[in-house]
Structures are given as structure tokens and as C-alpha cells.
Amino acid sequence: MTQITTTPPVSVPAASPAMPSTLKLGLSRAAAETRMFFRQRDAVIFTFSFPIILLAIFGSIFSDGLEGTGLTVSQLYVAGLIGSATMTGFQNLGIGIAMDRDDGTLRRLAGTPLPPVAYFTGKALNTLFISSVQVAILLAIGVALFDLDLPSAVSDWLTFAWVFVLGVLGSSLLGIAVSSLPRSGKSASAVIAMPFVVLQFISGVFIPVRELPEWLTQIAAIFPLKWMCQGFRAVFLGEGGVTLEPANSYELGRVALVLGAWVIGGLVLCLTTFRWKSRSDG
Template identity: 80%
Template sequence: MTQTVTRAPAPPIDRQPSAIRLGLSRAAFETKTFFRERDAVIFTFSFPIVLLLIFGSIFADELEGTGLNVSQLYVAGLIGSAAMTGFQNLGIGIAMDRDDGTLKRLLGTPLPRSSYFVGRALNTLFISFCQVVILLVIGVALFGLELPSEPSMWVTFVWVFVLGVFGSALLGVAVSSLPRSGKSASAVITMPFVVLQFISGVYIPVTQLPPWLVNIASVFPLKWMCQGFRSVFLGDAGATLELAKSYELDRVALVLGAWVVGGLVLCLTTFRWKSRRDG
């Protein structure tokens, strides 16, 4: 008689989660960590609100021939600034992670390196979106800002916001390698961000800036982010306030897209996982 040999079923294969899924988990972790730091949460969300309330209350004059007021101009500019906070937050945060050994420890875990950056980028996107929503609520409630009714305007808002946030985030990752230590990161990275705000139309209209400053600002994404947001929230009436008498949305898309690509190249060529003292 022949015996029938029964084979045991093969054990299930444990599939590792994808880098995207791990990135989403990392984003949730980064977000929870952020909201546990109450001081950071209060400063991050209150700073643009305080600036909007101060500037919007002091400079409330009507812009002649447009039907708009200066306060509404500040709302659009500060929305652009909020969308670029990833430059500062990531630049400082990653520099501190490198200095305290967090990045070095991550290298010894199964977490894919890309998942760390996906988590950071999505966390930045979420925080920037929350800031923008708060600024819009204040702009509508206190300064008479009218939200656009055309779907095309909201489509413009989405692509300007997404390209601007990711371009700024990638630039923040790249500049995180500049500070010599985590302690010096805030000083090294905050100052350029503040300067960019003043020359990019956040606090001072670009029409009141000297041409050489406008030319410098035009190299960086913040000017074009503010310009794109002005097109959404100020409409055709606000186009007369632009240097070109137009929002130049094609150039906005080109420059922001170029910064996404260029920022990625900078990250790949300059990013360091270890601090200078680790070699």
C-alpha cells in the first residue's frame, strides 16, 4: 500500500509594510509629538494670528480703485508665510534630530529612510493647513475677506499650497545641514526666513520695494506663493497691485515646480544623517 504524505501548509509570509504606509505612521507620530509640546503649539499658531491682528488693525486703509483694503492684502501674504513654515520647522527640527542622535538611531532601525521624510512632509502639510484655515477664519470674520465662489479659484489654491509647502519643506531639509549644531539651528535658519518675508510681499507690498530686492525675492518660492494666494483671495481687483498688473500664474507654477525639483536635488546631494562630530 502506498502512503499518502500530507504536507503541512506553508507558513504565511510576513510582508513588510510599504514605505508610504510607514511614512503615514511616522506622520501620525510626528503630529502627536508636536501637539504634546504645548509651548511649540501655542507659538506656531499664535504668531501669525498676532501679526495679522496687529498689521490688519493698524493698516486698515482702503486700496484706491480696488474695493480692497490693506488688511485683506495681509491675510493673503500671511497665508503664504504659513505655507512656508515648513522651511523653518524642518530646517530647525531635523538639525536638532541630527545633533541629539535621533537620525543616527533611525539608521539602525528597519524604518526606510524615505518614510522619515514622508512623515515629516505630511506633518508639515497638516500644520500649515491648520494655520491657513485659522487665518482665513480671522480674515473673513474681522477684515471682510471674501472667499472665492469659483471652483477654479480653489483649484489654484490647492496647487499653489501643495507645491509651495513641499518646495519649502524640501528646502528646509536641505538647509538643515548648514547649522553646525542643533543649538545654532534656530539662529541660522530663522533669520533668512524673516528676511524673505519682508522682501516677498508678506508685510510690505512688492510695489513698494526697490527693484533689486524684488529680483532677489523672485529667486525664492515665497514671493510666488504669496502672489498665487493673492490671485485666489483678492481676485481681479487685486491684479492691479502686482508689478506686472497680472498674477502670472504660469510663472508661479513654473517657479514653485522648479523649487520642488531643485529642493529634492539639494536634499539628495547635501543631506547628512550624522552630525559633524560623528564624522
């Protein structure tokens, strides 16, 4: 009698679930970064209250009109501080990433499946959100307290959009690049905050550009903040503010060129200088 043997079926291992897209991971990381930001109440209060306090102080002290323009100095400050808020990413990312590197967060992330692009996307989107809220608050205060007129032309809002997006992107990339400069997370605030403060004084945030020595404005013209402020003055001060510009023009074409160059240059700097490990790790 012939015995029939049957071979048990071979079990096929289940396919591992596909990784989410880089964009989805970046959005998830952005949500996590935003949650972590709002859990630090002292940082939230300082980040949003600091430009408000500066605008209230400078706008109240320097409330005189600018001769021949129909504008006030306080309105000039609103445009300048909007530029400063747009460049918040330079300071926030520079300090935040330096601290992530110092406490080992970057080293741990490098050992996970999370793509580096998703990490940086999350940081940039979080910066975009924070800057947007700051700008919205400054505009609300400018309209309510300092008679700032919001533009009615669509072209002005389009100008605002591309200056804001290029400004946030360029300053974020620059912040990522300079995060490699501090030797430790503890020294990051001193190393990165100081040049940002200096840039604000020479780029037209606190002092009108025409009041500055020419050699200082030439230095400021190398960096993006000066051009961001100039672009926002074009949007919110209009034709009345043209006479306040050294070139008697807002030079929006040049603004776009310089900000675009900083986006490309910032990306190159990130790719060539960024470090995942702190210097103490070798």
C-alpha cells in the first residue's frame, strides 16, 4: 500500500508596512516640534511678547510724522519688525539645532528611519508657523494702535507672500548652517543671538536706513534682513515711503534676487557645513 505524504504549506512572511512619504513624515515632525514649542511656556511668552513690547515702546516714543510722506515713524517700525519676525528662524533654528546636537537628539535621530529631510522640513514648517503668528500679531497692533493701512491691491499681497516665503526659507537655511558654529548648546544663544541683534540695528528694523552711515548699509546689504525689511516697506508704506529709501526706489527686483540667492547659498552652506555630532563626539 502506497503512503501519500503531503508537504505542509510554506508560510510567507508578511510584507513590512511601507514607510510613510518624506512629506508626511515632515508634517508629522512639524506637528511634534510645534507641540514641544508650546509646552515651553516661557519660550512661547518671550517669542510672541518680545516684538510686541518693542513695537509698543518704539512706536510710542517715536510717533512723529515723517515729513513729506504722510507716514509716521511708528508705521516704519511695524514694517521693520515684520522683517525681523520673518527672520526668526535664523535664531530659533540656529540655537535649537545646536542644543539638539549637544544633548544627543541628532545622534539618536540619525539612527532611526526618519529621513534627514523630514527632520529639517519639520523644523522649517514650525518656524513658518511661528513667524506667521508673529507677523499677524504685529499687523493687528499696527492697524489698531498706529494707523497702519493694510494694502488693498492684490499685487501688494503677492509681494508680501513671496518676500515672506523667501525670507523664512532663506533665514531657516542660514539658521541650520550656523547651528554648527557654537561649541556647545550652552553657548549657542550667545554665539547666534548677538549677530542677529546687530543685523536688526543695521538693516532698518530699529533705525531708518537713511540715518545709517553708508558703510553700515553696505554691510547690511550682504545679508537678507535688509532686503526683507525693504520688501515689507514696499508693501505697507507704499509710494509715501519711497523717498525714505537711499535709492528712492524699493528695488523689488533686487530684493527677489538677493533673497533667492540666500536660499540657494543657505542650502549650499547646510550641505557643506552641517554636523550631526557635537565636537566632543569627534
